[in-house]
Amino acid sequence: MYKVLIADDEPLVQIGLQSMLTWADYHISVCGNASNGKQALEMIRSLHPDIVITDIKMPIMNGLELMEACQDLPDPLPEFIILTCYEDFPYIKKALEYQAVDYIIKLGLKPQELSLAVERALKKVEARNASASFEHPENYMVIQNYKDKFILKLLHSLFDSTEQFTLQANELDLSFHADKYAASYCLISDCPPISMENDQYVILFNNTFSMLSNILTKYIPFHIVSLDMKHFCILFEFYENSPYYDLQAFSDILRETFDMVHNYFNVTILCAVGGYKDDIHLISDSYQEACQLLPMCTKAEPIQFFPNQLTETIPSLKNTFNITILKEDIRRAFEEYDMSSFQHITSSISALFRAHPSSYIQAMDVTSNILHLCLTMIPESEKYLAEKFSQYHDSYRSLYNQKSTEQVMDWLDLFSQSVMEFYQSQYKGLKNTLIQNIMQYIENHITEKLVLNDVAAIFSISPNYLGHLFKKTTSMGFNEYVTQAKISKAKYLMFHTDQKIYEIATQLGFENSFYFSRVFKKIEGCSPRQYLQNQSSDNGSGG
Numbered sequence: 001m002y003k004v005l006i007a008d009d010e011p012l013v014q015i016g017l018q019s020m021l022t023w024a025d026y027h028i029s030v031c032g033n034a035s036n037g038k039q040a041l042e043m044i045r046s047l048h049p050d051i052v053i054t055d056i057k058m059p060i061m062n063g064l065e066l067m068e069a070c071q072d073l074p075d076p077l078p079e080f081i082i083l084t085c086y087e088d089f090p091y092i093k094k095a096l097e098y099q100a101v102d103y104i105i106k107l108g109l110k111p112q113e114l115s116l117a118v119e120r121a122l123k124k125v126e127a128r129n130a131s132a133s134f135e136h137p138e139n140y141m142v143i144q145n146y147k148d149k150f151i152l153k154l155l156h157s158l159f160d161s162t163e164q165f166t167l168q169a170n171e172l173d174l175s176f177h178a179d180k181y182a183a184s185y186c187l188i189s190d191c192p193p194i195s196m197e198n199d200q201y202v203i204l205f206n207n208t209f210s211m212l213s214n215i216l217t218k219y220i221p222f223h224i225v226s227l228d229m230k231h232f233c234i235l236f237e238f239y240e241n242s243p244y245y246d247l248q249a250f251s252d253i254l255r256e257t258f259d260m261v262h263n264y265f266n267v268t269i270l271c272a273v274g275g276y277k278d279d280i281h282l283i284s285d286s287y288q289e290a291c292q293l294l295p296m297c298t299k300a301e302p303i304q305f306f307p308n309q310l311t312e313t314i315p316s317l318k319n320t321f322n323i324t325i326l327k328e329d330i331r332r333a334f335e336e337y338d339m340s341s342f343q344h345i346t347s348s349i350s351a352l353f354r355a356h357p358s359s360y361i362q363a364m365d366v367t368s369n370i371l372h373l374c375l376t377m378i379p380e381s382e383k384y385l386a387e388k389f390s391q392y393h394d395s396y397r398s399l400y401n402q403k404s405t406e407q408v409m410d411w412l413d414l415f416s417q418s419v420m421e422f423y424q425s426q427y428k429g430l431k432n433t434l435i436q437n438i439m440q441y442i443e444n445h446i447t448e449k450l451v452l453n454d455v456a457a458i459f460s461i462s463p464n465y466l467g468h469l470f471k472k473t474t475s476m477g478f479n480e481y482v483t484q485a486k487i488s489k490a491k492y493l494m495f496h497t498d499q500k501i502y503e504i505a506t507q508l509g510f511e512n513s514f515y516f517s518r519v520f521k522k523i524e525g526c527s528p529r530q531y532l533q534n535q536s537s538d539n540g541s542g543g
Contacts, residue, residue, distance in 0.1 A: 002125060003031040004118075005049040007040035007066065008083060009058045013106065017053060020111050026118060037061025041069050044078060051121045055083040055106070067100070079121040102214060120217060147172050148225045151235055155183055156373065157284035158331050164457040165281070171458050176280040178221065178237035179245070182273055183287035185294050188230050189268040205229050208265050215257045220244050227372050228382060230397055233290075235283060238276070247305070254303055270297035273305045291368075326366075330373055335461045337431060339423045346370065346416035350409045357405045367399060367412045374419055381422055388418040434459070435473050438466070442482060446489050449509050450482045487523050490516070494532055501528050 006017050014033045023030055031047045034040035038061040040054060056063040063082060070077055082103040101124055102117040150168055159165040169175065188208060209232065213224055221237040236250075244250045258269040272293035274286030289306040297304050326345060333342040349370075353363040375382055385396045392398035396415070402408045438459055442450060455478075456466040470478045486508045493504045505516035520528045 002026070002028045002051065002122065003047065003049040004028050004051040004053060005032050005034065005040060005043055005047065005078070006030060007034040007037065007052060007054040007058065007063070009035050009055065011035075013055070013083070016109075017114070020109070020114055021118065026122065028118070028122075035059075037063060037066035037069075040066055044070060045073065049078050050125045051081065051118065052078045053081045053083060057085075079124050081117045081121055099210070100214075102217070116218065147174065147223075150174065151223045151225050152233075152372075154280070155233060155235065155284055155287040156327055156369075158327055160457075162281065167454060167457050174223075176237070178280075179240045180238040180276045180278055181280055181283050181286065182236045182238070182276050183283050183290050184234045184236065184271050184273045185287065185290035186232050186234065186272070187270045187294060187297070188232075189270055189299070190266065201229070204265060204267070208261055208267055208269075211264060212257065212261055212269070215260060216253075219253050220250070228375055228397065231372070233287065236273075251303060251305070258302060268299055268302060270294065270302045271304075272297055273303070275306045291365075327373070330370065332462065334374070334378060336465045337423060339420045343416055343420055346412055350412055350416075353405050353409050360405045360408070363405045363408045364399075364402070367408055367415075370412070371396070371399060371415065374415075378419070378422070381419070384422045384426075385415070385418055388421075389414070431469070431473075434461075435469060438469075442485055446485055447507055447509060452478045483519060484523065486510075487520055490520065490528070491531070494528065495535070504528075 004023070006014050008014050008017070018030055018033075028051070031049050032043050034043055036058045037054070040052065041061065043049075044052065052066075054063040054066055058066075061069070063080075067080055080100045082100045083106050084103050085106055101121045104113055104117050150172055153159060154165070159168075188205065209224075209226060216222055216224075216234075220242065221239075223235040224232060225234075226232045238245050238250075244253060254271060254273075258271065262268055272290040274289035274293070277283055277286050286306075293304050293306050326349075329345055330342065333339065333345070349366060353359055353366075375385075382396075389396040389398060392401075394401060399408070399411050399415075402411050438455065441455065441458070452466060453463045456463040459466070461469075467478050470476065470481055474481055476484070490504050490508055493499055493507070494501070497504075499507070501516070502513035505513045508516070510516035510519070517527050520531070524531055526534065
């Protein structure tokens, strides 16, 4: 059972929240009630609730002070749902900085609203618990990074097959069962010039991104991914029984959401939405439509849908460069750390467009695609690129300020060289991180059948490269490494459990105990039974 703590200085509110839901249906028990933030903090320390529902305004210590105080507690921290009144909205900005899951209005609160907030909190708790099997807590972010990369691969149509898509989706616990899908490409406008040393800009972006996500979560299923400090994309899911299946209703909620974000942070969000698709595997078409449509978004008309009356009259929509033919080569270059291939691709593009200077729109389109592919697929690259482009106004986003094909290609040449230098300086660390994550995956799934192609698909690398990586890093092939890991696990189980040898063999995925014994003897030089006897004799003589 999960545990929830309720913190509110009004006893009637405490009683109302306790009785509003049948908590057992959510596998939740109410572990306590607190009348102020200080009392709630002590109960959090002693009871370790998974979720805290807290009022913002309370005596002694308010809800925001409570959230701030919890930052000093050891992990895992509870997920917070904020109770607020209409006049409390200025406090929501601060609550978002502390990663509140949701905020709900106390006045006229309905069970459905509380239920949705609790379900969102539970999802975060479950995701946190799932990541606890990793050795380091920061691996929660590793999981989220893989989910973001999955969505971006989907939007860019980078999956080799339906089987690879399904395998990775299942591994990341992502499901796609909606009736329709649409992708959007968005720009945060009216921001100050970016400076990676300016923490306030980062806070502004994070708060804008977080508030946008929290509001949209109330209305429609979606996946949102940041592309850089100004651009992001959203994959929307539509169900026929949803009120937002209707285009006008969907448009209204986007407008209301963006208006609310503007009121808080004084930024304008421009949003282009591609056409609706019945099949998730066609979502890349919707995303390309959205990318083509974004230049038509204005402050007066910040939301545009594809198709519309503009798409037939704006010639730029028909002049985009088809990067699909290059995506696979670029992806393989990044995944296999083959920067000579990447530089060859960008050099060829640069030469092509310098020979055709009138193709400005196509040049900008392909270069923008390459930029976002790089930011998506290269960990920690954004800060490095910002430094390399520090002489430009708006840093690497200065791409969008280039006014001619030649300027765009000059930018691409500098970008390509910067990526090359980044890989040369970070190659060892990037490769080590990848191999460590794969080894951790093998350890976590040691009882399953581990196949080279499947594991390569999960980590979005080619099977050949995975085999090469293992050979170079561990001096053994992938299958040999997996076998060694299974035998090591078998030895542990033999000494620390009461399981029979045939039970261990079955648990670890061997066909039968005879085959297990043969593999065990090949590695250890004796049968499992002899190994047990030898170890028992050694322990006895040592006593």
